[in-house]
Amino acid sequence: MLRRNFLWLASKIAIVFAVIGTGFYSLVRALVPDLFYEPSPLSSVGPPEKFPEGVTFIQDRRLFVVREGNDFSIISAICQHLGCTVNYVPLAKTKEVKIKGKIVKEIWEFACPCHGSKYYSEGTNYAGPAPKPLPHFEIARSALTGELMVNTAKIVKSEQRLKL
Amino acid sequence: MKEAKNSLWVRLTWAFNPLTLKDAYKARVKNFWLHWFPPRIMKCSVSWSYSFWLGTISGVLFFITLVTGIILMFIYIPSVERAYWTIEDLEFVVSFGWVFRYSHRWAGHLMVVAVFLHMMRVFYTGAYKETAQTESYRYVNWIVGVILLLGTLFLAFTGYLLPWDQLAMWAVTVASAIGKTTPVVGEGAYSLLVGGTLIDQPALIRFYTLHCIALPVLAITLVAYHLWRVRKDGGLACVANLTQENREELTVPAVPIASRRFFLVALVTWIVVLIATLLFRAPLLEPADTSWTPNPAKAPWYFLWLQELITFTTIRLGDYTINGGFVGGVFIPGVLFLALAVWPFIDKSPGVATSKWFHSSRLWQNIIFTIICLSVIFLIAFSYYCRGPYWEVYLPWNRPEIPGRF
Numbered sequence: 001m002l003r004r005n006f007l008w009l010a011s012k013i014a015i016v017f018a019v020i021g022t023g024f025y026s027l028v029r030a031l032v033p034d035l036f037y038e039p040s041p042l043s044s045v046g047p048p049e050k051f052p053e054g055v056t057f058i059q060d061r062r063l064f065v066v067r068e069g070n071d072f073s074i075i076s077a078i079c080q081h082l083g084c085t086v087n088y089v090p091l092a093k094t095k096e097v098k099i100k101g102k103i104v105k106e107i108w109e110f111a112c113p114c115h116g117s118k119y120y121s122e123g124t125n126y127a128g129p130a131p132k133p134l135p136h137f138e139i140a141r142s143a144l145t146g147e148l149m150v151n152t153a154k155i156v157k158s159e160q161r162l163k164l
Numbered sequence: 165m166k167e168a169k170n171s172l173w174v175r176l177t178w179a180f181n182p183l184t185l186k187d188a189y190k191a192r193v194k195n196f197w198l199h200w201f202p203p204r205i206m207k208c209s210v211s212w213s214y215s216f217w218l219g220t221i222s223g224v225l226f227f228i229t230l231v232t233g234i235i236l237m238f239i240y241i242p243s244v245e246r247a248y249w250t251i252e253d254l255e256f257v258v259s260f261g262w263v264f265r266y267s268h269r270w271a272g273h274l275m276v277v278a279v280f281l282h283m284m285r286v287f288y289t290g291a292y293k294e295t296a297q298t299e300s301y302r303y304v305n306w307i308v309g310v311i312l313l314l315g316t317l318f319l320a321f322t323g324y325l326l327p328w329d330q331l332a333m334w335a336v337t338v339a340s341a342i343g344k345t346t347p348v349v350g351e352g353a354y355s356l357l358v359g360g361t362l363i364d365q366p367a368l369i370r371f372y373t374l375h376c377i378a379l380p381v382l383a384i385t386l387v388a389y390h391l392w393r394v395r396k397d398g399g400l401a402c403v404a405n406l407t408q409e410n411r412e413e414l415t416v417p418a419v420p421i422a423s424r425r426f427f428l429v430a431l432v433t434w435i436v437v438l439i440a441t442l443l444f445r446a447p448l449l450e451p452a453d454t455s456w457t458p459n460p461a462k463a464p465w466y467f468l469w470l471q472e473l474i475t476f477t478t479i480r481l482g483d484y485t486i487n488g489g490f491v492g493g494v495f496i497p498g499v500l501f502l503a504l505a506v507w508p509f510i511d512k513s514p515g516v517a518t519s520k521w522f523h524s525s526r527l528w529q530n531i532i533f534t535i536i537c538l539s540v541i542f543l544i545a546f547s548y549y550c551r552g553p554y555w556e557v558y559l560p561w562n563r564p565e566i567p568g569r570f
Contacts, residue, residue, distance in 0.1 A: 032352075033359050033366060059455035082341035082474070082489050084334065085457040113459030114338055115475050115488075116555035128555070129478040131485040 041153035048072065048141070048148055048164055055088050055108055063137065063150065064088060064110075066121075071161040074137045074150050075110075075123050081130040084114035099124050110134065122158050136160060180420050180427075188417040201418035202395065204411075208402035208519070210422045214289070215400060217429045218282035222316075223387065224433040225275040230380065232268040240326065242372035244365045247328040248451045255448065263441060270440040272320050276466050279316045283309060283504075287533055290526055291401035292508045293518040300397035303508035308390050310505045315383050317466060322375035324464050325368065333452035334461040336371075337363055342474065342493030350490075362454065402519035459553045469543035470497060475555065500536065 045058055045065055051072070056065045062077045062085055079086050090108045097106055099120055110119040117128030124133045138154040139162045141147070148162075179191035179198055192198040208214050239258055241250045254261035286292060292306035325336040340363070344354040359366025394400065406414060416422075449458070463471040473492030478485065503510075507529075517523035522530060549560040558564070 028356070031356055031359070031370075033355060036360050037366070038360055038362065038364065057455075062455055081478075081487065082338045082345075084337060084461055085455060087457075087459070111554055113457050113554055114334070114461040115471070129475055129488040131478055131487045 042149065042151045044142065044147045044149055046147055057088055070164045072139055072148060072164065073161050074139045076135045076137065079112040079114065079117055079130060080132045080134060081112065081115055081117050084112050086110040086112045086119065133158065180424055182420060185417065188419050191419040198419050198423055201422055203418060204415040205418040205422050206399050206402060206415055209400040210425055214402060215285060218278055218285050220426060220429050221433050222275055222278040222282050224430045225271045225278055228271040228434065228437055229268055229275065232264045232271065235264045236268055237376060242369050244328060244368055247326065247368060251327045251448060266441040266446045267437055269446040271437045272323060274437065276316055276320055279313050283313055284537060288530060289519055289521055290513065290517045290523060291519060293401065293511065295401060295515065295518050302397050302401055305390060305393045305397065306508050307505050308386055310501065312383065312386050312390065314501065315379060319375065319379045319383065320466060321464060322371045322379065325371045326375065327448060328368065328452045330449040330452055330458050331447060333363060334457055335463045338461060338463050338471065339467055342470065342489045345487045345489035346494045460551055460555050465544055465548055468547040469540045472543040472547040
């Protein structure tokens with residue numbers, strides 16, 4: 001290869017790398033967020049006494065705290081279809097449904113206003129376009145303050161309950 | 165007579181009513197605003213009934229959104245705390261603020277309509293096909309046009325978030341979640357567009373920058389290229405057998421024939437936007453609130469056909485589920501737009517079908533195209549009028565209204 005041809009080829013490669021590297025890559029990379037100014041996944045929802053029997057909607061965290069006697073669980077209020085906030089719908093009369101082979105008495109359900117997805121009381125999707133159930137988040141009682149702590153980064157099984 | 169000829173008014177407007185052919189030609193050399201017209205133009209290019217001037221109408225609407233948009237930028241503040249209240253100011257405090265906001269909105273919405281109709285016209289006339297006589301690459305302009313259609317939709321979409329009210333918040337939540345369901349690239353594209361995991365300040369500033377700088381610059385560049393290509397391809401795709409002998413008969417001087425029509429079209433378009441501005445308010449709901457979704461939550465009308473599609477395209481195969489957001493929101497429109505872009509290479513109809521409305525050799529593709537267009541329009545209308553609370557179907561006249569939160 002002639003020296004002239006080699007230098008010409010090398011400079012072409014250099015130009016391509018310069019454009020991709022400094023131009024395109026850095027531009028896209030700069031726009032990928034490295035730091036989220038968003039609420040921490042681990043937060044307190046308040047003392048357990050605060051919650052009445054049934055479902056309480058925590059507005060700013062978009063989740064439901066469910067209390068059945070002394071059993072607590074936390075269900076996401078974000079529809080698994082396209083991210084709308086689902087509504088808590090108390091049922092006028094109890095209905096019996098079969099969830100994962102078990103007969104459960106329903107006194108409420110969740111419904112999404114955007115595309116009509118419906119979920120049973122423990123989050124299982126049964127109607128509309130939602131592809132999967134509403135996730136349950138990890139819940140624990142803080143040893144320090146006695147408040148209920150939720151970790152929205154950690155999804156747990158829908159049968160899991162915090163017993164107090 | 166001599167005095168009249170020298171008056172300022174006559175000097176400014178002589179090009180619209182030249183008394184001689186020489187005057188008409190001189191106009192485009194002497195006047196900056198007329199210099200982009202060719203000396204002579206095909207009669208069919210300026211015909212009302214061939215093109216309906218839909219491209220010009222789209223361009224004028226784009227120009228109106230640019231001018232009104234710049235004025236809005238002087239008032240609007242892209243911050244989650246203040247965005248909504250600056251829109252309220254435009255509505256109630258700023259003198260004529262509402263004129264600019266409504267005009268911007270109606271011109272933008274009408275632009276979506278005009279660009280779509282423009283595409284339909286070009287398809288039905290086979291105007292992306294080559295003509296035998298000229299060396300042209302009209303398929304390039306068709307592809308640029310498809311990109312501009314997507315650009316128009318994306319411009320309209322990014323503008324939708326800016327008022328930061330409930331309508332904006334939830335329309336954008338739904339539409340951006342659709343993109344998120346794309347396999348492999350969806351999550352990355354979502355966080356790139358929204359700048360986080362939820363619609364908040366980073367999303368607002370990104371949409372604002374896209375809406376006010378990145379997309380308009382792209383659109384202006386592509387429009388300029390689109391128009392330049394029309395000239396390079398020899399005007400609209402209606403070139404008959406142009407020879408030295410019939411040239412006089414088939415063409416007319418562009419100034420004043422085309423220029424006059426251009427100004428007339430611009431004027432009528434502007435009047436239509438102003439009438440819409442005076443008759444219809446632009447909606448503004450309560451400030452955005454992530455914790456409460458209005459019922460029903462509808463996407464912007466030009467995306468309603470996608471929202472309708474995703475409602476019934478969630479596919480279940482045993483335990484395996486494909487989110488309808490991907491099938492109806494990404495895959496189907498993706499295939500449609502791709503087919504649209506490569507259609508000039510699929511269309512094998514003969515050259516005589518070029519520039520003829522509904523030419524018989526293109527019967528089947530016209531039927532398929534019409535069915536797709538009508539389906540889109542039907543889905544939009546159905547979704548707009550018949551979807552009520554919890555996305556259930558109602559007759560438009562007895563659709564219950566769920567009261568707002570307040």
